[in-house]
Amino acid sequence: QLELQESDSGLLRPSQTLSLTCTVSGASINKGGYSWSWIRQPPGKTLEWIGYIYHTGDTFYNPSLKSRVTMSVDRSKIRFSLKLNSITAADTAKYYCARGVEPSDSFDVWGQGAVVTVSS
Amino acid sequence: QSVLTQPPSVSGAPGQRVTISCAGSSTNIGANYDVHWYQQFPRKAPKLLIYNNNIRPSGVPDRFTGSKSGTSASLAITGLQTEDEAEYYCQSYDSRLSGYVVFGGGTKLTVL
Numbered sequence: 342q343l344e345l346q347e348s349d350s351g352l353l354r355p356s357q358t359l360s361l362t363c364t365v366s367g368a369s370i371n372k373g374g375y376s377w378s379w380i381r382q383p384p385g386k387t388l389e390w391i392g393y394i395y396h397t398g399d400t401f402y403n404p405s406l407k408s409r410v411t412m413s414v415d416r417s418k419i420r421f422s423l424k425l426n427s428i429t430a431a432d433t434a435k436y437y438c439a440r441g442v443e444p445s446d447s448f449d450v451w452g453q454g455a456v457v458t459v460s461s
Numbered sequence: 462q463s464v465l466t467q468p469p470s471v472s473g474a475p476g477q478r479v480t481i482s483c484a485g486s487s488t489n490i491g492a493n494y495d496v497h498w499y500q501q502f503p504r505k506a507p508k509l510l511i512y513n514n515n516i517r518p519s520g521v522p523d524r525f526t527g528s529k530s531g532t533s534a535s536l537a538i539t540g541l542q543t544e545d546e547a548e549y550y551c552q553s554y555d556s557r558l559s560g561y562v563v564f565g566g567g568t569k570l571t572v573l
Contacts, residue, residue, distance in 0.1 A: 378562075387463055388499075388507065388550055390562035404558040437506055445495035446554060446562055447512035454506055 343367040345438050345452035352458050359425040361455055363438030370418040371396045376441035378448060379412065379423045381434040389434075393441055394421055433459045464489060465551050465565035472571040473541045481568045483534040483551035489563060491532035494554040498527055498536045501548045501567075510549070511536060538570070546572045 348362040363377070370377060378393040392402035394412040402410045411424040425432060436455050439448040466484040473479040483496060490496055496514050499507035509518055511527035514534065526537045534553075538545055551565040 387567045388552075388564040390564065393562075401560075403561050442512070445497070445513055447495070447497040447509055447552070448499075448507070449509050449512070449518065451506040451508075 343440065343450050345440065345450060347436060347438050347452045347455035350436070350455055350457045352460065353428060355429050355459060355461055357428055357459075359423070359428050359432060359436075359457055359459075361423045361436055361438075361457075362420050363422070363452055364420050366419070369396075370414055370421060374443050376401075376443065376446065377414070377421045378439045378441050380437045380439055380448070380451075381432075382437070382454075383431075383434040386434075391423065391425075391436075393446075428459050430459050433457060463566040464555055464563040465553060467549075467551060467565040467568045469566070470569045470571065472573055473538075474573045475541050475543060477541050478537060478539045479541060479570065480538075481536045481549050481551075481570070483536070483553075483565050485532045485534070485553060487532060488557050489532075489553045489555040490529065490534055492556055494556075496527065496529050496534040497552045498525075499550045499552065501550065507550060541572050543572045546570055 344366045346364045350361050376393040379391040382388050394400045400412050409426050414421045438452045440450040442449050471479050498511040500510045501507040514529040515527040524539045528535050549568045555563045
């Protein structure tokens with residue numbers, strides 16, 4: 342059974358870089374037909390798609406965040422990562438990793454989420 | 462402001478039927494992109510409820526039905542149960558800019 346688990350990030354200061362890793366167990370990132378996404382949810386607000394990466398390393402980002410986002414997949418193909426630079430309080434959110442099912446990008450498996458707070 | 466518009470809240474009594482709308486435009490739902498629905502309980506991750514407009518993943522009761530027409534989509538819940546009280550989100554894809562995944566603003570379902 343596929344499970345996703347985000348790493349902890351916790352409290353960050355403005356202008357720092359947010360770094361999160363999602364560990365995939367029960368399946369391989371290497372399997373075609375899926376994308377691997379980061380999605381965030383600020384407190385009391387809706388979901389916002391950040392971007393996704395394929396096992397090939399190809400990435401697609403939300404245009405509103407594209408200038409600050411980098412995603413990567415590690416060589417073991419059991420982890421993928423998110424980096425978001427120049428963070429502000431507006432980046433405070435719960436960050437989820439999720440598997441997307443091609444071609445329509447429904448997200449069928451989610452991690453439990455990692456709370457990230459940006460505060461000076 | 463979300464690209465997909467949902468009512469902030471809906472309510473119904475146990476056993477009743479409610480619908481949650483998801484209004485889009487010609488660059489997302491109207492462009493024939495699929496719509497998906499998620500159910501989220503407080504402090505929990507969203508759960509896929511309906512995918513590709515009207516398909517239920519295994520384990521989702523047939524009380525939940527999705528539909529799509531033109532530039533909008535709907536989620537219908539029949540035989541409301543107290544455990545259905547949750548937040549519901551629609552999701553699709555928008556072709557503007559270089560294309561991106563979009564979510565609705567969410568609808569809080571209250572079972573009276």
